[in-house]
Amino acid sequence: xxxxxxxxxxxxxxxxxxxxxxxxxxxxxxxxxxxxxxxxxxxxxxxxxxxxxxxxxxxxxxxxxxxxxxxxxxxxxxxx
Numbered sequence: 001x002x003x004x005x006x007x008x009x010x011x012x013x014x015x016x017x018x019x020x021x022x023x024x025x026x027x028x029x030x031x032x033x034x035x036x037x038x039x040x041x042x043x044x045x046x047x048x049x050x051x052x053x054x055x056x057x058x059x060x061x062x063x064x065x066x067x068x069x070x071x072x073x074x075x076x077x078x079x080x
Contacts, residue, residue, distance in 0.1 A: 002030060005053035012044035023060035024048055 009016070017034025024032035024046075031049035050056035 002049045003051060003053040004047070004049050005057060006045060006047045007057070009044045009046065011042055013042075014044070017044050017046065020046070020060060020064055023064045024050075024056060027056045027059040027063065028052075029056050029060075 013036055014034070017036070021032050021034050027050070029048050029050045031047070033045075033047045035045045035047070036043070037045065046057070048057050
């Protein structure tokens with residue numbers, strides 16, 4: 001049975017949604033959408049369908065943060 005979770009992140013936009021969506025699928029989502037309802041909106045709505053949508057979302061976020069941290073360290077070591 002699929003679990004559905006919809007969360008809204010304030011002060012986030014399409015850039016973050018585009019980064020997160022592939023991570024959601026890799027974490028077990030059968031459906032993932034990231035929407036900003038209007039160009040002037042300052043909130044991002046994330047919809048996730050997965051066996052455990054909360055766990056899927058948390059795993060995706062943790063993995064994305066880890067990857068961005070690794071990329072940041074790589075870049076920092078090259079410019080020092």
